[in-house]
Amino acid sequence: MSLVTLAIPFFLLAVLVELAFDRWKGWGLYRLNDAIGSLGAGVLSRLSGLVRAGLLLVIYIPLHEMLQPWYQLLGINWSLDNPWHLFLAVVAYDFCYYWKHRFGHEINIFWADHLVHHQSEDYNLTTALRQPCGGLPIGWIFYMPLLLVGLPAEMLVTAGAIDLIYQFWVHTQKFPKVRWMEWVLVTPSNHRVHHAQNKVYVDRNYGGVFIIWDRLFGTYQEELEHEPCIYGVRKPLNSFDPLAANLQHYKRMALDAWHTRSWWDKLTLWFRRTGYRPADAEAAMPLPSSDLGNFRRFDPQIDRGRRLYALVQHLVYSAATLALLWHAESMAYTELLAAVLMVAAGLVVNGRILDGHPHSRYWELLRLGALLLAAPLAGGTVGPIVAGYVLASLGSWWWLAFANKEDTVPSVSD
Template sequence: MNIAVMAFPLYILLMLLELAYERYSGRPTYRLADASTSINTAVLRVLLEGPLRLLLVVPYAWLYEHARWFEWDAALPWVWLFGFVAVDFCFYWAHRTLHRYNLLWGAHQPHHSSEDFNLSTALRKGALQTGFDWPFYLPLAVLGLPLPLFLLLLGVQLVYQFWIHTQHVGRLGWLEYLLITPSLHRVHHGQNDAYIDKNHGGVFSFWDRLFGTHAEEREPVRYGVTTPVGTFDPIRLQFSWWCLLWADALATRCWWDKLRLWWMPTGWRPVDVRHRPWPQMGAEKFERPYPAELKAYAFVQFVLINALALVFLASVRQAALWQAGLLVLVILSGCVSLGLLFEGRRQLWRWEGVRLLAMAGLALGWGVWLASGQWLLAVLLAGLCVASLLWLVLLGWRSRSGQLL
């Protein structure tokens, strides 16, 4: 049971409320391209979370069974309180370390890559981050915190962090001495010189005060990273930072630098490649023009992708490995399509046409040959794909044979 995933309906409700408030107040913070990329990044993380979570669960369970120092009664309230504070303490050090080193920053950078800041930003998690931060939680197994309770508290800790990704809540006075608030977390997402690598806490703010990483919101925050990812493709942005490091590793003539740059402080580069330019944040947010006619199409495809993700979550335990893998490929192909659309790339037309035809064929094949009891659902999905394809053809015809992009 993953509390953070089960809370997804709550996330949707809160985002809708934030959008409604923005419409009422005239203070927009959402862009369709950026918000959908953030949510699709969450979809990508959910798809990978199962196998990556084993990196944490397996050693945790072994240490708890063979090396724990204490026995805790999970029925006692103080054990829950201690466990929650301990989980947040481990999160603080994991989070701080992810910011500290080149290789680890690459796993966490996707979360900071959005140049907007709203509740959807909370969902833009590094899909591979679990593969890097799991060792920081293992001391809790040695201390004797039972695995089910640990996973529950970790999920609650992550759910708390959702609401602090908003620009519509101001300073909260004395509460900021205890808890991470939206104001404190806005600082964390800022690329302002005074804000970089500050406020790493997840729930409690006193960790930052104790360990010298606290900063208050004193000036307007500029969101994003100093080396912008320049993409709305949730798959490409996962590897943006690592691609920069890889290019430096190939270019440098020093073999020692090729190896050590991955573990050097974030931003360190070999001397002989520092003249090679890295992406720089411009005066404007990353945006690519795409026609208004495609916005409705993009929104519908976005909804379908997330509906398929919900189907995946509901059926993954019963599905065969190849069935789950096929569904993952279908979802990922949709994420790529939206990235192409939001970036105004001409490849969209060909890619999307092939994707929709393939999906329609797979749906019919599934309903007719593989799961005859689900033929109605299969026909419905195939019909949606055909309707989307006709819609796409109509848009292309209106734009003079595909010159819309």
């Protein structure tokens, strides 16, 4: 089991602690719908990792083995047991991550994947867990230079996990600016800048662990006291559906390619700078940016019962995902794929419930009906547990969505 998977319970505990302080102090950092939207995207990301193969190690390991004579000639011998070696591995990995992250903001096809992490219009520890499903498998290219220093695959994976785990804690608004840290490390202050859509902050501070890369390559921006961060993206998602989150920019590019008459644009817009749109496609489908002078977060109002239902369902999906992560190696691929699809469908419908989509009442019935039919296939003790969960959910959902007159809650002011 990976270090990131082992860290998940600690991530969730930290979220609960920050949430408790948020409610106690009245900070207003958390909204239930946005938090579930971010956590749902993170859960879908972990699920997708169970059923798709990453290309990085598939390509990296054979190349590393092929270069072994060269490494032996140069006396290169990395060891996980040497803390200095591990530190240097993290530095080298973070350097490559900087460029991957920077291209993730500056090129359309890379932004389509990385965009998911930036869609949240809140900024708290759940934002750190908002991760994409992987998109097109092209990110591995940026880590190939690590072959030049002979970094073994196991150290690459460990350094990558450390880099990702470190980034969790910087997604908070309540850790103050610490002057000496801002010069060397990625901190909550300079990472708040990275998530802001203010003009002065856009496309800045790409480092994962070390901010020195941004200072070296001219992409550093300090958090300014007179310029509060406005979080989110210029073209808002306006949905808490994690599948829609992952498809947002791909769909937009595909529509632009369809509408433009230029074959050159059809072929190249995917690899042009982020935000590029052919003039005729933009005229056919104008997409205005957020009005930052009068910015309001996406916050559809649904009744308290449905919000509680969505929260309980999300907890069920999270528990199911942790169980799948734990038992994945002992499951047949077809069984694993079926389970992943069932949980993923739940995440999508849950997002639409939080959106207040009028058809979500029927989609949830359809999901529960399909799951009830599939329950006997689970076998053992899992089948009855799934059937019991479905029946309890069906009763609750029928009362909330069909039998009960919904009372809307007052609008939450931003």
